[in-house]
Amino acid sequence: MKWRRMTAPKVAAEPLDQARIAWLMAVAACALVPHGSHLPGWLIAVAALLFTWRLAQWKLGWPGASGLVKLLVVVACCAGVSLTFGRLFGREPGVALLTLMLVLKLHELRSTRDGHTVVLLGYFMLLTAFLYSQTPAMAAALGVSMTVITAALIALTGPPAAPRALLRHAAWMMAQALPFMLVLFVLFPRVPGPLWGLPLDAWSGTSGLSDSMAPGSISQLSLSGAIAFRARFEGDAPPARDLYWRGPVLSAFDGRTWRQGSSAQRIGDGLPHPVPGRALGYEVTLEPHNRNWLFALETVATLPADVRVSDDWQLLGRDGVRTRRRDRFESVLGARPGIEEWSGHLDAARQLPRDGNPRARQLAQTLRAASPADTVAAGLRLFRREAFVYTLTPPLLGEDGIDAFLFDTRRGFCEHYAGAFVFLMRAAGLPARVVTGYQGGERNEVDDYVVVRQSDAHAWAEVWLEGEGWRRVDPTAAILPSRIERGLADLPAGEPVPFVARVDLGWLRSLRHQWEAANNAWNQWVLSYDQQKQRELLSRLGMTQPDWRLMTIWLASLCALFALALTMWAMRRSVSADALARAWTAVDRALRPAGLGREAWEGPLDYAARVGRLRPDLAPTLAQACRLYADARYGAAPPAAAARELKACARALRRQRIPPRR
């Protein structure tokens, strides 16, 4: 029939009703809340004000904002943004302006077209939230926001419906998109490096370490429980006391502050000396900290590509670590590299200021023994014998800090001990230097990663011995062995230890382990899913040579498969699915193969009458079935009982549908 042509209804210019406007306000709220933590305060206030005004207009019938007011707000806020950030482009000002525009758009909702603008802007705002935070919690929050925005989109285009129904519909659509998302995530060819550059101001992480150390000037060491990096060992993890993660090496001393010396400036692409011995392989996932320092166990035996090393064995990346990075290292624990050290470096490791700390120099002379190894042992004995106290809140030290520490206060943390020990060794004529880095780490039983926190930051000493090389000496271990064995948790009560390092709350600890394992899995498999990880995963799935052509074929066929499965599922399953509806569908399905299916528009009694005329043998059963359904669906008969009887009818009809032979 030619006149049956359908035309699409014109909706773009339709005015918006109150319910849809409410949805659009919900969109703005959902899109802006994730940005609450980083937008400037005044902008949040302006946005909240504009939003409340719009809410009052909707709820209480207040007058709307006039064009002049909106213009003034735009001009004032643009000026404010440019004053706050110093520019109008870039991540921060861009997001600030988007926020403003989204809230202002709520004040000019005239037609469905404006509604679509708000919805698209809302989606985009969600995307920008990922420029700030990529944690699983943020992803979950954005998932919720996205459901609300999708519900608003449905409300905008579809017939009016209850909010619950719309949200359910949106959640269902998102669930249907999930398999496609997973397939695209896993199989879409990865580009090495980030797909687009994030603006430079996106990183502001800092390390617990620095490139200088002045123990006397710190009266309270504040430690953070933030994670510095995670390591996964191939095989069993060594005990925590053997885990010395090497960082910046400080060999220059001016009487007060330790700094990196000349050996740190000489950076090569290969190891300074070969490291023999059985190597231990492990992978380190480093959190961004904005410096180019990488951390590996002492002493690293092979150098991955893209990693360089200084002459004092500090590992360096090419650029500052601004995204989480993963490297595989191999180390020989307990190696003593550098038997044949360049004399320039040894001279630098003997350097002391001309004067200062006379008492310490004098003490050093008494430590001098027959062999250098005995000198070292004598130095350690000194720390063990005298009443030194390990504390995170040491007294301040003035001039001649080493003297004051060794003879007067005798209270300090690792930096004090390492610094004083190196000073003594140098004064006794041995090349020595301070090494900073992290010590230990906590094994997470859930995913078997060793977690190293900023609170595990440590400083120790290294002494060069003739014929042996650089030997690690940790004076802190001599004072307080448990600091090395068990971490900070064993410090005397009253010490400001980060909450996460206290081990006595067992259930809390296991909860933390679970949470951190989840976070780590997210980092490992979602955020740092790169070309290499993809290759690794695909080869585990049996694709040995995954090139982009094969991946595209897989991608297309899996997506098509999902689409097909969803379509078939939707076709088989009608929209409503209560027991009565299922039983009624079963009746239809029983007769459909015999060409006796119910037309979609056909009422139950009409259906019974039509089929009864075609197949008188089926008429009694079908008439009963149709009457049951009609009475329960349209009358007052209880549906549960009717559904049971209807199912029996469906079974009977399935048996009867093959016509009896005559």
Place this chain on the structure above:
Amino acid sequence: MSDPRAVVDAASTLILGKRSRLELALTCLIAGGHLLIEDVPGTGKTTLAHVMARLLGLDFRRVQFTSDLLPADILGVSVFERETGAFRFHPGPVFTQVLLADEVNRATPRTQSALLEAMEEHQVSVEGETRPLPQPFFVIATQNPASQIGTYPLPESQLDRFMMRITMGYPDPAAERLLLTGRDRRSLLADLAPVADAATLSAWRTQAEGIHVSDALIDYVQALIAYTRTGGAYRLGLSPRAGLALLAAARARALLDGRSHVLPEDVQAVVPAVALHRLPMLEQPPSQDDAARHLLQAVALPV
């Protein structure tokens, strides 16, 4: 209380082979709606109106609409009486229970709207005074679609006031033979005894209003209405009044069928009569049957 089906049975003895039309007409009257009968002359439109009024025991007046008919000719007029020295209102033919408005499209829009206002309000305002019409009050209007010269077809807004529009159609050969060989219809009409009265009719109406309508049925009615509004086939969708009329007619039809709840079949049975005259299509269908089929088959029953 007598069964409404008795009315249909009795009417079928006189109007032959038109049982479905008679049922629709009675459904419309039970639901309290006005009826528009559209067909060529001589198909029994007037007889149908006559028979219905008679069987239901209602007063019956007939007005032949012409182009010079004035509103006062229908509503009535106040006349100055010399004896009393005052104006006295002479009620027009509208003051009856069943008014047959024959060839309603021959009158001018002014006269038509006077009638339509009375239909909607169930009262008449003449010279500043409002007078209620008798209860019940039905208008059965007829329209001849064939000769359009010199007529004023009812606009859509006016058509909406009629709950149903039905056509008569020619009788089938067997019925026609009976008609040709049987007694004169007019004399039969004179012999016809009423089977109900105004009170019975009102009781039926109350009964119909109490008939159960399930959520599933409301879903179906809403789906039908939504299709007429957004399906793209109609220039104008069904109005809320049309939706109410559809449901009221479906209830009356369920009562006529002796059921205590409304089925989709009831809705489908009344849709052609209740909905089609309010639905101007973008492309004219070849016949009313096609239009009805298009609408009903486009909307699936909620399971």
